[in-house]
Amino acid sequence: MYPEYMKESLKLVEKTRPARLKKALSGEKVFTPMTDAERKEVLTKFHPDYKPDARRKVRVGSNKGESITSEVTNLLESHSRINPDDFDLSRIDYDTDVLVIGGGGGGAGTALLAIENGAKVIIATKLRIGDANSMMSQGGIQASVNPNDSPTIHYLDVIGGGHFDNKPDLVRALVMDAPLVIKWLEELGVMFDKNPDGTMVTKLGGGCSRKRMHSARDYTGAAIMRVLRDEVKNHPDDIQVIEFSPAVELLMDEGGQAAGAILYNLETEEYIIVRAKSTIIATGGFGRLHIKGFATTNHYGATADGLVLGYKAGANLLYMDSVQYHPTGAAYPEQILGFLITEKVRTMGAQPVNRFGELFVFPLEPRDVEASSFIRECTEREKGITTHMGRVGVWLDSPLIELINGEGTIQKQLPAMYRQFNRFDIDITKEPMLAFPTLHYQNGGLEINDRCETKIPNLYVAGEASGGVHGRNRLMGNSVLDYNVFGRRAGVNAALNAKKVKLGKLTLDHVKRYEKELWEAGIRTDRIAPILLPDYTPPKVRARQLTAHYEGTLR
């Protein structure tokens, strides 16, 4: 049930619905798609990445001089959480073959493949294993399985969607491993949606030329993560999971190799030294940096920790100037602000309409174009709907899905969406949802090759934290594919590498060197990184916290 002040607008949406439904059923396009010139215009004027202060030159490290997303630059131009002189590196708490930093889908897949190749693994995770963006994704996973499709076509879709900036060898790995990943997940017990004859149900995604989105209702991420997590727990002798212990710095040896990490126990505040022959960063995305003040679809721990760790050790970033905003994040009620409303909703017929019930854009433009046009509708054109909390959004007319596909469609194919709003007495089969673009995905990251190696020996990256796979823009369904493909590759390569590695004397000198670089670049700040968890303490509360001590964002 929506509040009284929204009722007038809702009536207009209902009024315009019959005509819009008629057009949708007639088979013609419900709105004219944008031309290349129109796309460019709406992007440059309204996409947050094009705002003048969206990027800032970073003054230290491997990417010195490059303009990257400002909030990430702030993260990189920050001090360490630790003082290297406080640490006695001869007192090692854990010694292992492979250290996986991050307990999401990438981390779990890495661990499973690493033990298959003879390694002992430690997964160190900031929250609990499975608490990750991987659990939250909904729409699907791409793989070229249908007869009218091929890895070659998938390759074209990926590289075009990424604005042709993707690294070719990474795209090849992504599309060639895809069918294998589907098979592997099925063998582990993931239940993909199937047709009666056993073939997978496949759908079209934004920017794709073939139906190749495999799904498990609208819980695809959860279906996969639950199974991977269960399988990790089935190997307690080979995979040790250390929860609530994020990594705060990487360990290196005097030969310049990565050698493990320093973990910080969030409860007891102890620092733990883990030595490892291979180290894998699988820390996910950066949604909780709230870039440009946007709400996010990301989980609470998505603070780009891995980028900080890897960058300080000397690894370089690729395409760190490109941010993906998902066009439809929830804008009402406040409790679910920013949460994902899957693209599938629009694929199945829902239309974005403004305060007056008017459809104002083709529902399936690529994400950056669609998001920009929502922003334009609410800002320049002033036709959005404003909530009592000051949020603004457009209606996503979901009742159309039932009218086009038949009663009961939403409950069957979008159960997560239905439940999410039902909790707040909003029945999306009868009422539209309020949506606005939300911060969603980190397109770039630490650069890797197709063996997940960075330029630092023994250091690997897999999943959202890596850069180069998606170029400057990721397509729907390729992120779930990304962490499975590269999680597996990282696991295999890290395990094989661990067999040959000889580690030298452990050191944190790279942290000292970075501090010196910050000083010499004239950077004076009280920021520390990684931030580990975001802080939402309101200023009024902060002002009353007279004796509290904050270490960065943590109290």
Next chain:
Amino acid sequence: MYLAQIPFFPANKVIYDVDKLEPSISTFQEVYPETFRCVSCNTCTKACPQDLEVMDYMQAIIRGDIAQVADLSFDCIMCGLCAARCPAEIVQYDVGLLARRLYGKYLAKKSEYLERRLKEMKENEYDKEIEELMHMDREPLKEKYYARDIEKI
């Protein structure tokens, strides 16, 4: 906001190897025998924040109907509220997960398209085409991209 270390709800999760299990009632008798102590009190269903028919799917296990368990338990987020209140000490969400894994692995019909594609890839059918795309210059690649025909929804 106080960050408390609430571990994953303490539960009896049994170590098993899905490759060695059978998709039948005997697996549950072996792995999660407490399932059969269910007294049908319905406390689990009442506790579920996802409004799932928890007791119904536990009864489906007892009947050996793994397909129905998989269907009814699908939306489970494994929060542990059901297990917290169960007088028979069953961990419903672990039992449901095992049933879903067995269904997905053994009982769901296999896709012949997937098998076919995997065979083609093993025989290196696409290697050359992809190599070509990898070495193409930006302009011809762009042309090829914009010339794609797009499948209808």
